[in-house]
Amino acid sequence: EAGVTQSPTHLIKTRGQQATLRCSPISGHTSVYWYQQALGLGLQFLLWYDEGEERNRGNFPPRFSGRQFPNYSSELNVNALELEDSALYLCASSLGLNEKLFFGSGTQLSVL
């Protein structure tokens, strides 16, 4: 059974551009979570989607947005990229609330 898959693996953008990151959850999982991990730092919660709806949002500006599609895959969009947005973006999925999270391999976003 396939795990959580993320694409692309690496993404290089310049300041002011937009980035789109994609995530496919484990089959049967309805919840998708997005985290940002800057180099040497902990996991910062970005967004949580379940059954197509945004359930919770971390302390990030509105230029970080996303959505979950009917097949439960998800997209994270970052507009007006800033240098400090450079980080590893991790997606995780779970069967639902209170269930364990399984992580994808991440997308390394570099903003030049």
Next chain:
Amino acid sequence: QKEVEQNSGPLSVPEGAIASLNCTYSDRVSQSFFWYRQYSGKSPELIMSIYSNGDKEDGRFTAQLNKASQYVSLLIRDSQPSDSATYLCLMIRQGAQKLVFGQGTRLTINP
């Protein structure tokens, strides 16, 4: 006070010894806890989950939860150099849409 706190380390333990990792939390509402291991440059991988007071053992790993004292710990017996990683504690507040990771403890096992 952070909702979930971990000592960032680094914690150094000799090979073969017991490594003890701790996580404290501030919310008394019933929680679920999970321990993850993250190697440098990799994504976190689930080690164990624990939902009720007491100990839960899985191979060399033992998770301990004490809700009265509001802490959860992870013991690694017979530590190996391959256990060197950052260990993350995740708390999920039941009945609420809230997940909180601790900042992680960096563990180094010295041969």
